[in-house]
Amino acid sequence: MLLSYLPILIYMVIAAGLVGLIVLLSELLGKKKHFPSKDMPYECGMDPIGDARSRYHVRFYVIAMFFIVFDVEAIFLYPWGVVFKQLGWFGFVEMAIFIFVLVVGLVYVWGKGALEWE
Numbered sequence: 001m002l003l004s005y006l007p008i009l010i011y012m013v014i015a016a017g018l019v020g021l022i023v024l025l026s027e028l029l030g031k032k033k034h035f036p037s038k039d040m041p042y043e044c045g046m047d048p049i050g051d052a053r054s055r056y057h058v059r060f061y062v063i064a065m066f067f068i069v070f071d072v073e074a075i076f077l078y079p080w081g082v083v084f085k086q087l088g089w090f091g092f093v094e095m096a097i098f099i100f101v102l103v104v105g106l107v108y109v110w111g112k113g114a115l116e117w118e
Contacts (some may be wrong), residue, residue, distance in 0.1 A: 057064075062114050073102055 080087070080095050087094075109115060 014094065059114075062109075066109070069102065069105075073095075073099070 075093075076098065080091065084091060
């Protein structure tokens with residue numbers, strides 16, 4: 001049984017060895033000259049303005065969390081759609097409960113005004 005995994009193990013060893021070889025060659029053969037302009041952060045070809053540790057409004061993080069929640073919802077909907085016929089009514093009710101919980105959360109957040117962009 002474990003013999004069937006041997007090609008995967010060989011592939012992983014070859015890939016890890018190749019990565020190690022490339023990193024080692026880059027360290028040995030690469031240029032090591034440092035300039036102040038070379039060590040500056042790169043921002044789309046423009047000189048950086050201000051501090052990199054500037055604060056963002058909490059709305060950015062809230063919107064990002066909503067995006068992640070609904071992205072995860074979409075990830076769960078695809079496999080459910082593939083096996084929908086095999087799951088029957090049980091799968092339908094489970095997914096309806098899942099979507100209902102997410103919709104209740106969305107309505108709550110919308111009612112609190114967290115989605116208002118001012």
